[in-house]
Amino acid sequence: MIVTINGKRRRLDVAPMRRLLDVLREDCGLTGTKEGCGEGECGACTVLMDGVAVDSCLVPAAHAEGRAVVTIEGAAAAKRSARALQHAFVEHGGAQCGICTPGMIMAALPLKARSSRDQIKTALAGNLCRCTGYIAIFQSVEAALSPARKGARARRR
Amino acid sequence: MGRAVGTSVRRMDGDDKVTGAAKYVDDLSFPDMLFGATIRSTISCGEIVNTHIGLPPEFVVADHRDIPGANHVALIDPDQPCLAEGPIRHYAEPVLLVAHADRRALFGVEARIRFDYRERTPNYDPERSDTCFKQIAIDKGDLARGFGDADTVIEGEYRTGHQEQLYIEPNGVIAVPGDGQITVYGSLQCPYYVHKALVVVTGLAPARVRVVQAETGGGFGGKEEYPSMLACHAAILAIKSGRPVKMIYDRVEDLLATTKRHPSVVRHRTGVTRDGRMTAMDIDVVMDGGGYATLSAVVLSRGVIHAAGPYRCDHLRIRGRAMMTNTPPNGAFRGFGAPQTQFAIEAHIDRMAGALGLDPLRLREINALRPGDTTATGQTLGKDASALPVLREAVKRSGYKQKRRAWQGTNRGIGLSLFFHGSGFTGAGEVKLASKASLELTATGARILVASTEIGQGTRTMLAQIVADAMALPYSSIEVHAADTDAVPDSGPTVASRTCMIVGKLLERCARDLRRKLGKLTPAEYFTRHGAVVVTAQYEPPPGQVWDDQRYAGDAYGSYAWGCNVVELEVDPVTFEITPTHVTAVAEIGRAIHPVMAEGQIQGGTAQGIGYALLEEVVMRDGRMANAQLTNYIIPTPMDAPLIDVAMIERPYAHGPFGAKGVGEMPIDGPAPAVVNALRHCGFDVRAIPATPERLMAGKLKVEELAVESFS
Ligand code: FES
Ligand code: FES
Numbered sequence: 001m002i003v004t005i006n007g008k009r010r011r012l013d014v015a016p017m018r019r020l021l022d023v024l025r026e027d028c029g030l031t032g033t034k035e036g037c038g039e040g041e042c043g044a045c046t047v048l049m050d051g052v053a054v055d056s057c058l059v060p061a062a063h064a065e066g067r068a069v070v071t072i073e074g075a076a077a078a079k080r081s082a083r084a085l086q087h088a089f090v091e092h093g094g095a096q097c098g099i100c101t102p103g104m105i106m107a108a109l110p111l112k113a114r115s116s117r118d119q120i121k122t123a124l125a126g127n128l129c130r131c132t133g134y135i136a137i138f139q140s141v142e143a144a145l146s147p148a149r150k151g152a153r154a155r156r157r
Numbered sequence: 158m159g160r161a162v163g164t165s166v167r168r169m170d171g172d173d174k175v176t177g178a179a180k181y182v183d184d185l186s187f188p189d190m191l192f193g194a195t196i197r198s199t200i201s202c203g204e205i206v207n208t209h210i211g212l213p214p215e216f217v218v219a220d221h222r223d224i225p226g227a228n229h230v231a232l233i234d235p236d237q238p239c240l241a242e243g244p245i246r247h248y249a250e251p252v253l254l255v256a257h258a259d260r261r262a263l264f265g266v267e268a269r270i271r272f273d274y275r276e277r278t279p280n281y282d283p284e285r286s287d288t289c290f291k292q293i294a295i296d297k298g299d300l301a302r303g304f305g306d307a308d309t310v311i312e313g314e315y316r317t318g319h320q321e322q323l324y325i326e327p328n329g330v331i332a333v334p335g336d337g338q339i340t341v342y343g344s345l346q347c348p349y350y351v352h353k354a355l356v357v358v359t360g361l362a363p364a365r366v367r368v369v370q371a372e373t374g375g376g377f378g379g380k381e382e383y384p385s386m387l388a389c390h391a392a393i394l395a396i397k398s399g400r401p402v403k404m405i406y407d408r409v410e411d412l413l414a415t416t417k418r419h420p421s422v423v424r425h426r427t428g429v430t431r432d433g434r435m436t437a438m439d440i441d442v443v444m445d446g447g448g449y450a451t452l453s454a455v456v457l458s459r460g461v462i463h464a465a466g467p468y469r470c471d472h473l474r475i476r477g478r479a480m481m482t483n484t485p486p487n488g489a490f491r492g493f494g495a496p497q498t499q500f501a502i503e504a505h506i507d508r509m510a511g512a513l514g515l516d517p518l519r520l521r522e523i524n525a526l527r528p529g530d531t532t533a534t535g536q537t538l539g540k541d542a543s544a545l546p547v548l549r550e551a552v553k554r555s556g557y558k559q560k561r562r563a564w565q566g567t568n569r570g571i572g573l574s575l576f577f578h579g580s581g582f583t584g585a586g587e588v589k590l591a592s593k594a595s596l597e598l599t600a601t602g603a604r605i606l607v608a609s610t611e612i613g614q615g616t617r618t619m620l621a622q623i624v625a626d627a628m629a630l631p632y633s634s635i636e637v638h639a640a641d642t643d644a645v646p647d648s649g650p651t652v653a654s655r656t657c658m659i660v661g662k663l664l665e666r667c668a669r670d671l672r673r674k675l676g677k678l679t680p681a682e683y684f685t686r687h688g689a690v691v692v693t694a695q696y697e698p699p700p701g702q703v704w705d706d707q708r709y710a711g712d713a714y715g716s717y718a719w720g721c722n723v724v725e726l727e728v729d730p731v732t733f734e735i736t737p738t739h740v741t742a743v744a745e746i747g748r749a750i751h752p753v754m755a756e757g758q759i760q761g762g763t764a765q766g767i768g769y770a771l772l773e774e775v776v777m778r779d780g781r782m783a784n785a786q787l788t789n790y791i792i793p794t795p796m797d798a799p800l801i802d803v804a805m806i807e808r809p810y811a812h813g814p815f816g817a818k819g820v821g822e823m824p825i826d827g828p829a830p831a832v833v834n835a836l837r838h839c840g841f842d843v844r845a846i847p848a849t850p851e852r853l854m855a856g857k858l859k860v861e862e863l864a865v866e867s868f869s
Contacts, residue, residue: 031184032177034374036325037408041787044325072177090171093757097613098174099326099374105175124795128787130323130375131613133764134798136757 001065005030006074016062021045023061024071032072032102036128043127046103047071048078053107055126070109072102079109084144094140096131103127108141115145161622161632162815165753168618169637170372170611182329182344182371187401190331191217192260193394194404196253196270197414198245201483201780202279205243205252209271216266217256217398224393226360230386231353234290237449237486239358239389245274247448247485248781249414251386256394256402279483279780283445284422288481290446291454293461295475295533295709303437303472307428311509315425315501316845317829319775319782320418320768322490323792326374328383328415329405332391338365339392345384346376347650348608352642354385359392370640376612377765378489381652382451383415412785416488417775419444419456419479423464423501428472433515433523435470442477442498447486453479456487458583460494462713463826465533466502467544467577468524473533484780489652491762492825495578496769503574503830504844507837517834518557521548521575536712541808541818543719543745548575550804551721555741560725561838568730572834573723576826579714580819581655584704587696587715592649594663595693596624596671600684602634603671605664606691607648609656610640614821615754616656622750623661623814627668630680646693654819657750658715659696661814666694699812716810718818719745722763722827724799724835733850735836737767737799740828744803747810747818755820759803762824768793769825770832774847 002011005028014023019038024030024047036042038057045056048070075082085105088094095101107127111120120141129137173179198205210218221228221240228242229235241252253270257263280286304310330343339359345351348368355366368388373380387404394402406414421444428437442461446453461477510517525544531537551573552558560571581587595606603624611617621635628635638644648660670692675683683690704711723741728734742763749755772791776783784790809816833843841848842856 025184030177031180034181034326035183036327037787039408039786039788042325076176086172086175089175090167093165093753095168095171095174096615096754096757096761097324097326097373097375098170098179099181099324101174102177121795126794128325128792128794130325130377130765130792131761132757133760133762133793133801134795135760135801136753137795 001062003064004068006070007077014061016060018061019057020059020061020064021056024056030071030073034099034102036099041128043107044100044103046106046127048106048109051110053110072106075105075109081144082109085109085141088140088144092140092143093136094132100127100129104129104137111141111145113145161625162750165751166618166622166632168615168754169621170617179372181326181374182331182342183405185331185342185371187331187333190401190403191256191258191394191398192263193254193256193391193402194263194266195251195390196255196267198241198248198250198252200245200274200276201248203245203274203276205241205245205272206275207273211269212255215257217394219254219393219397220252223397224358225396226358229357230389231357232382232385232451233454234450237451239386247483249485251390254390254394256398281482281484281777281780283443283480283482286480286482290450290479290481291457293457293477293709295461297533297535298472300437300439300472300474304428306430306436308431310426310428311512312426313505313508314844315423315504317421317497317500318847319420319487320490320773321412321775321790322377322379324375324377324379327406327408327411328380328387330384330388330391331401331403332388332395333401334395334399339395340367340369341388341392342369342371343384343388344373344380345370346380346610346612346652348610348640348642349647350382350650351385351388354389355392358389359396368642370610373610373612377491378493378652379415380612381489381650383488408787409785412790413782414485416451416486418490419446419453419487419494419497421497423498425501425505427505427509429509429513433513433520435468435524436472438465438470438473440464440475442475444479444494445482445487446479447482447484449486451486451488453487455583456489456494460498462534462579462583463495464498464502466499467526467575467719469526469530475533484777491765492822493653496826496829499576499826500829500846503576504833507572507834518552518573525575532713534713535710541716541747541810543806543808544575544577546806547719547721547743547745550806551723551741551743554743554802554804555723557723564838568728568839570728570835570839571723571725572831572838573721574827574831574834575721576823577717577719578654578819578823578826579717580658581715582653583713584706587659588698590649590696592659592663592696593646593693594648594660594667595646595691596664596667597691598671598680598684598689599636600681602630602680603628604636604638606638606645607660607664608640608642608645609648609660610651612651614758615751616651619657619750619754620661620664623665624668626815627665628672654821654823657817658813658819661817662812663694663696665814667692715812716818718820718823720823720827722831724828724831726832726835728839728853733853735771735848735853737771737832740767740799740801742801742803742824743806744820744823745806745808746820747813748807748816749805750815750817755805756803758820759824760801763801763828764793764798766825766828767799767832770829770846771848774849
């Protein structure tokens with residue numbers, strides 16, 4: 001099958017029902033996408049498929065045929081907001097152990113500039129983090145999407 | 158220079174984590190690697206009498222007879238086999254190992270292996286168990302006299318359930334065999350624990366065994382002891398096959414088989430005067446250890462030492478037991494026994510206040526430990542005893558008093574909890590560990606050599622800040638070596654809120670030593686003239702710290718961190734659904750080396766505590782976790798995480814690096830009792846967690862009951 005992965009068209013010879021997650025990690029060597037549950041609950045495996053965040057552990061490889069898939073490794077090249085998000089996650093404590101981080105950033109990537117706290121929560125609703133309690137993650141996303149508020153750590157409530 | 162401590166420098170591992178470059182164990186791969194799986198018991202108690210294996214020869218199969226050394230997982234007691242030889246004490250006990258070159262070939266492999274069992278009746282009730290892993294008694298003053306001084310005696314029983322650590326990266330390791338040696342890479346907290354276990358199981362000399370931590374996706378105690386078991390399994394397969402073996406648990410296996418927080422039953426009998434002075438405390442603690450001893454003895458120890466809470470009482474008796482049951486062993490989880498016992502005392506305090514007609518805040522103010530007071534073990538507290546400062550700050554920040562009045566009789570509630578947490582190993586633990594840390598001069602600065610692991614809490618960054626300031630070098634000139642037993646000394650396990658206070662202090666000493674050696678030279682100049690130099694420091698207890706392990710008395714910890722939580726919540730009057738809306742978390746931790754990371758520890762621990770209080774229920778059916786999936790073991794999501802307002806108070810501890818104490822565990826001690834106390838404020842009598850809507854419905858009090866309740 002033909003898939004565009006991180007901007008490159010690739011021909012992959014894989015069984016149609018293999019999980020996209022495994023194809024990315026094992027066949028393409030893109031280990032930035034993580035597995036936390038394998039059942040669509042944790043979001044650690046989030047990638048973009050045609051610009052929409054999906055759990056790659058639930059996507060059969062065949063489903064990606066002809067589509068554009070972006071993983072954390074290709075995020076910065078695919079979208080301008082990615083670098084700002086990555087920077088902000090480091091700066092504001094959004095990444096601790098980091099295992100949820102690629103998924104969090106991919107899930108936040110489709111968000112528009114100046115999204116509200118509620119919009120951010122909705123975008124990240126399918127992503128679990130056990131380290132941060134989420135507050136620092138929301139603050140990281142806000143800082144990245146609203147440059148005017150960058151560094152406004154006092155805005156806690 | 159000398160400015161890194163106290164500022165939120167850019168964390169060292171940040172960029173790799175946000176770009177996907179960081180390598181966790183499942184991201185690593187070795188030529189010729191096999192994948193391993195574990196075949197487990199499907200009964201909870203009995204014996205295996207026959208094994209039927211229906212696998213083609215390309216599978217590598219190993220059982221206990223393939224263990225080159227001794228068949229136990231070395232930790233405290235040698236009671237837990239690495240692979241069962243016959244007797245089975247719990248469901249999901251490892252019996253056989255299989256490996257195959259194709260990961261997918263292992264899918265469903267357990268269906269092709271069958272055991273014949275002789276079953277015995279399992280026991281799941283710790284209070285009916287006839288096997289006690291550990292018993293502890295603490296006595297202070299004269300209990301009869303204390304009760305004699307009381308105007309009334311108030312009793313209560315409090316229960317907590319299992320809790321799963323739920324690191325998002327499941328357990329995993331890779332064992333790579335070599336010529337008479339073995340190397341294990343893994344997701345783990347304690348490289349030297351794994352090293353010790355591997356030496357026993359492989360029978361190899363310590364120098365032939367190497368353990369390297371891979372980037373680790375969360376631990377919370379769940380990767381303190383279990384990786385030793387898993388590493389041994391992978392090593393057995395690697396030695397048998399002569400090939401590298403990767404073993405990664407999927408979520409279901411991780412939930413079914415690995416350790417959880419000990420369930421507890423705590424009973425209080427407290428003598429109190431009419432004006433609210435506690436004159437006697439009689440406390441009984443029972444913990445469910447599960448099938449093998451693992452760390453139960455030390456979890457119990459921390460639990461009983463914290464059981465009286467941060468309160469003064471001259472006459473007390475504490476009895477604790479950790480009992481065996483036929484469930485998978487319980488083990489380390491952030492807080493390590495203290496969340497259970499402090500849940501009990503804090504819920505009890507609010508019930509006592511209700512009985513005395515006092516505000517719970519007032520009752521706490523009257524009894525809170527102050528500098529110069531003695532704890533349950535008779536430890537005299539120093540000037541950094543901060544129960545009252547954290548209490549006052551939390552009350553002020555949250556508007557507790559005004560909300561408490563305004564919400565009376567509504568479906569909104571506000572409750573508080575006051576708690577403390579000892580930093581470092583208990584009692585003589587640190588002396589026995591005798592940890593070491595080293596610092597190596599490089600051409601550009603210094604390199605930290607410790608076995609303390611980065612598991613998300615920021616170890617690398619925080620230690621580098623301490624070294625940078627103590628050497629008066631820029632933060633960017635400090636490197637941290639990987640936690641690799643071939644290269645770093647044994648700085649003890651990464652547990653017990655000890656990494657900053659204990660290992661950080663050792664490094665501070667190394668750094669000052671190295672600074673003295675340099676004299677007026679820069680690292681580059683010294684390096685050119687003298688080459689590399691390594692300095693090492695070993696733990697020494699602060700002067701005057703004494704502990705009597707026989708009487709369980711004395712200085713239980715070098716110091717304590719102090720915390721107060723105020724939880725605000727709403728209860729849906731129809732569905733009993735509980736929504737925590739706001740948490741105020743005040744913590745006194747000596748000194749915040751990196752404020753953003755310290756705050757992250759407090760927020761993260763608080764969120765886990767809210768999950769413990771309200772959501773996280775391990776449903777045990779016939780000794781097995783019936784909800785072993787993320788679909789129905791629920792942890793807080795972005796949608797139900799409350800706002801957490803963190804305030805840190807700093808009262809430097811003389812023997813901590815730059816005044817720092819421990820912060821990692823304490824935040825999880827407070828949320829659960831604050832939640833049930835807020836529920837009590839809205840008219841629900843809850844004495845067991847998780848406080849699910851079902852429990853709430855059963856515990857609804859009538860208003861008149863609420864006024865007079867809890868005289869038992
Ligand atoms: S691994 Fe895909 S959602 Fe958890
Ligand atoms: S940072 Fe560890 S799970 Fe989110």
